[in-house]
Amino acid sequence: xxxxxxxxxxxxxxxxxxxxxxxxxxxxxxxxxxxxxxxxxxxxxxxxxxxxxxxxxxxxxxxxxxxxxxxxxxxxxxxxxxxxxxxxxxxxxxxxxxxxxxxxxxxxxxxxxxxxxxxxxxxxxxxxxxxxxxxxxxxxxxxxxxxxxxxxxxxxxxxxxxxxxxxxxxxxxxxxxxxxxxxxxxxxxxxxxxxxxxxxxxxxxxxxxxxxxxxxxxxxxxxxxxxxxxxxxxxxxxxxxxxxxxxxxxxxxxxxxxxxxxxxxxxxxxxxxxxxxxxxxxxxxxxxxxxxxxxxxxxxxxxxxxxxxxxxxxxxxxxxxxxxxxxxxxxxxxxxxxxxxxxxxxxxxxxxxxxxxxxxxxxxxxxx
Amino acid sequence: xxxxxxxxxxxxxxxxxxxxxxxxxxxxxxxxxxxxxxxxxxxxxxxxxxxxxxxxxxxxxxxxxxxxxxxxxxxxxxxxxxxxxxxxxxxxxxxxxxxxxxxxxxxxxxxxxxxxxxxxxxxxxxxxxxxxxxxxxxxxxxxxxxxxxxxxxxxxxxxxxxxxxxxxxxxxxxxxxxxxxxxxxxxxxxxxxxxxxxxxxxxxxxxxxxxxxxxxxxxxxxxxxxxxxxxxxxxxxxxxxxxxxxxxxxxxxxxxxxxxxxxxxxxxxxxxxxxxxxxxxxx
Numbered sequence: 001x002x003x004x005x006x007x008x009x010x011x012x013x014x015x016x017x018x019x020x021x022x023x024x025x026x027x028x029x030x031x032x033x034x035x036x037x038x039x040x041x042x043x044x045x046x047x048x049x050x051x052x053x054x055x056x057x058x059x060x061x062x063x064x065x066x067x068x069x070x071x072x073x074x075x076x077x078x079x080x081x082x083x084x085x086x087x088x089x090x091x092x093x094x095x096x097x098x099x100x101x102x103x104x105x106x107x108x109x110x111x112x113x114x115x116x117x118x119x120x121x122x123x124x125x126x127x128x129x130x131x132x133x134x135x136x137x138x139x140x141x142x143x144x145x146x147x148x149x150x151x152x153x154x155x156x157x158x159x160x161x162x163x164x165x166x167x168x169x170x171x172x173x174x175x176x177x178x179x180x181x182x183x184x185x186x187x188x189x190x191x192x193x194x195x196x197x198x199x200x201x202x203x204x205x206x207x208x209x210x211x212x213x214x215x216x217x218x219x220x221x222x223x224x225x226x227x228x229x230x231x232x233x234x235x236x237x238x239x240x241x242x243x244x245x246x247x248x249x250x251x252x253x254x255x256x257x258x259x260x261x262x263x264x265x266x267x268x269x270x271x272x273x274x275x276x277x278x279x280x281x282x283x284x285x286x287x288x289x290x291x292x293x294x295x296x297x298x299x300x301x302x303x304x305x306x307x308x309x310x311x312x313x314x315x316x317x318x319x320x321x322x323x324x325x326x327x328x329x330x331x332x333x334x335x336x337x338x339x340x341x342x343x344x345x346x347x348x349x350x351x352x353x354x355x356x357x358x359x360x361x362x363x364x365x366x367x368x
Numbered sequence: 369x370x371x372x373x374x375x376x377x378x379x380x381x382x383x384x385x386x387x388x389x390x391x392x393x394x395x396x397x398x399x400x401x402x403x404x405x406x407x408x409x410x411x412x413x414x415x416x417x418x419x420x421x422x423x424x425x426x427x428x429x430x431x432x433x434x435x436x437x438x439x440x441x442x443x444x445x446x447x448x449x450x451x452x453x454x455x456x457x458x459x460x461x462x463x464x465x466x467x468x469x470x471x472x473x474x475x476x477x478x479x480x481x482x483x484x485x486x487x488x489x490x491x492x493x494x495x496x497x498x499x500x501x502x503x504x505x506x507x508x509x510x511x512x513x514x515x516x517x518x519x520x521x522x523x524x525x526x527x528x529x530x531x532x533x534x535x536x537x538x539x540x541x542x543x544x545x546x547x548x549x550x551x552x553x554x555x556x557x558x559x560x561x562x563x564x565x566x567x568x569x570x571x572x573x574x575x576x577x578x579x580x581x582x583x584x585x586x587x588x589x590x591x592x593x594x595x596x597x598x599x600x601x602x603x604x605x606x607x608x609x610x611x612x613x614x615x616x617x618x619x620x621x622x623x624x625x626x627x628x629x630x631x632x633x634x635x636x637x638x639x640x641x642x643x644x645x646x647x648x649x650x651x
Contacts (some may be wrong), residue, residue: 056374090612091610091611092610092613093609093610093611093613093615094610096613112423118613121410184491189596190607192613207590225597229513229595229596229597230595230596231596232596233590235593239486241493242489243486243490243491245490245491245492245513253610256649355553355610356612357613360611360612361425361612361614364425364599364604364607365424365425365428367596368425368428368429368432368596368597368598368599
């Protein structure tokens with residue numbers, strides 16, 4: 001940042017000197033040229049300048065203030081290291097591009113656990129230091145070499161109580177039954193969750209889902225294609241419901257509560273057979289903040305941070321102690337609460353980490 | 369040495385040269401990189417291009433893209449032509465107002481337009497609710513979240529782009545040609561079809577090219593208004609880059625779009641002087 005400021009000041013001084021006739025035209029143009037050429041290296045220098053802070057790469061919206069209040073404040077109070085944000089969304093391709101370019105500007109990504117599997121394998125991530133991060137403070141099987149699950153989101157569906165006044169849909173089989181429950185429905189268009197839902201609707205037991213039978217799932221998806229529209233972002237899913245475009249819609253489970261409130265209870269969340277997705281913190285290889293990021297991840301595992309994240313974003317805690325500490329009224333909206341847990345599917349990040357490319361493309365081919 | 373013509377090595381060019389080199393490097397560099405990716409990822413060779421012939425879905429996506437782009441271009445240019453015609457024949461004051469409105473529409477972001485269409489024509493939109501209240505329809509009409517929705521959104525965005533080149537070519541027509549045609553006994557319709565329309569051909573071609581090329585890259589409109597069922601090349605490329613990490617496929621499709629557009633320009637250049645189309649010298 002200092003370099004950039006220096007460059008700006010020199011240019012300003014140069015311009016003044018040129019105006020006053022103290023500097024020749026050539027020298028001034030050369031200075032301009034240098035400043036222009038230098039801007040690329042100044043940008044590259046941002047990564048080094050950032051060493052005294054932790055940069056979290058998340059998805060913007062509310063998450064910036066929620067991550068600050070739930071994790072950032074406690075982390076900064078303890079370590080003196082400030083937390084900054086990049087809210088452009090750490091999709092796999094962007095992380096890969098950042099690491100490949102050698103100009104890594106983020107320390108921790110609010111990603112998925114399947115990202116940890118996919119990008120860990122290709123050498124784009126730093127391993128999680130389990131001497132600092134606690135494996136016991138997450139769900140069994142969700143502490144992997146290159147990523148640890150901090151929160152759970154999930155795929156569930158909501159239905160219009162006015163469209164189905166007698167007998168509400170309660171399973172994915174109902175969701176896929178357009179005769180018994182006519183009306184438009186919505187599914188996630190990047191395959192995740194939609195495939196599991198289709199297989200359960202087709203009669204596959206929730207413990208026998210993985211490895212996913214793609215052909216069977218896609219046949220089920222195609223069968224209701226004429227009555228389905230597909231969303232690409234949580235906001236879009238929410239909008240489809242709030243605007244009354246769908247009678248039944250798949251949503252990110254953590255948004256269910258706010259949609260129920262937005263529609264004055266007209267749409268109801270069904271958590272039966274919801275698919276719990278491990279959201280994970282992953283660290284791009286060569287992160288500028290170094291090992292301090294592990295301390296940040298450990299802070300995010302604390303009971304208080306997890307409860308605050310639940311209150312702020314609706315994301316379910318993964319730390320068993322935090323799950324136990326949830327209030328009674330919050331239980332139905334916590335995907336792994338004692339009441340919900342027997343009926344939810346736990347997503348297999350390894351299957352998705354290894355098969356995302358094929359699954360997403362096959363899904364897109366089936367719905368378009 | 370003094371014979372060296374001054375305009376060949378104008379000092380201005382020397383000043384501009386470093387920046388020209390920079391622009392060329394920054395522009396061509398990434399394109400070369402894309403071309404390279406398309407033949408080197410994941411394995412060296414033409415495997416990515418072979419997928420065009422072996423994969424049903426790629427063929428279908430390209431087919432959808434071209435079909436939607438052709439239809440939307442045709443509609444946009446037809447509408448643009450009528451608007452330009454009305455503008456040319458309006459009084460100066462109202463023409464300026466019309467031009468102002470036209471240019472203002474460039475300020476409205478594609479996202480705002482897209483979501484406005486959902487509000488207007490969605491299942492619970494103003495139009496459907498209005499028609500239902502009037503008893504004209506009993507079921508909402510599906511304007512949105514399908515191919516029709518994509519076309520409505522794209523045409524709406526592209527009409528102003530179609531108007532400008534056509535307007536320019538109409539403004540350069542000498543009005544006396546039309547008078548001459550009428551004075552020689554041609555009817556209004558004959559004059560339009562045989563005199564006016566041919567004179568605006570360059571404008572129509574320019575508008576069609578411009579609209580078609582921009583259409584090829586549409587991303588937000590099909591993604592939102594298509595309800596996930598209208599998958600066009602731009603969105604597919606983005607998914608391959610960001611989600612499935614098949615950068616080779618993405619680069620191949622990007623290269624295909626690039627060469628498709630270049631081939632289109634080349635074909636056009638066989639039939640007419642492109643410099644006329646883009647407002648260069650008069651033919």
